[in-house]
Amino acid sequence: MSHLETMPGHLIRRLQQISMGRFSARMAEAGLDLTSVQYAALLTLQDHPDLDQQTLAGMIAYDRVTLGAVIDRLVQRGLIERGINPDDRRARVLRLTTQGHEMIALASGWVEKVQEDLLALLAPEEQATFLALLTKATASGNALSRAPFKGQASPASAKAGD
DSSP states (O other), X not given: OOXXXXXXXXXXXXXXXXXXXXXXXXXXXHTOOOOHHHHHHHHHHHHSOSBOHHHHHHHTTOOHHHHHHHHHHHHHTTSEEEEEETTEEEEXXXXXXXXXXXXXXXXXXXXXXXXXXXXXXXXHHHHXXXXXXXXXXXXXXXXXXXXXXXXXXXXXXXXTTO
16 A cells, blocks of 8 residues: 555545545436535525525535636526525525425435445444544634635525524
């Protein structure tokens, strides 16, 4: 085994490649045109309607500028729409369309299969340990990311009354 194969960064990059490959394969199997970032954006907007783009980017730990292209594609496909922020009429908020809700319903079972694919070779107790360590390592390195996770939406960024 080479030194490279024992480096956490290399192994994390490889696991990311495997994860993205499984996601793409499962979406193709389902006949869905959806990326993992698009799914993350849709699922977050389902849980937190009327977020602005910056808040959404923080909640899925994705670069705000790069997320703009993702949002544009989802708007073009009719999965999300832009609306006026009721608290600041100059600002825009994002929300799922009926088609967006339908896409999540179609994709969610397939996304669950991806998670199962990734953990399939680990025993149940190993899965729990792996997820706990992965969560801990990700949280501890969050501040080092160029697109850190910023938690839940604040009341100011969510639609009034939600």
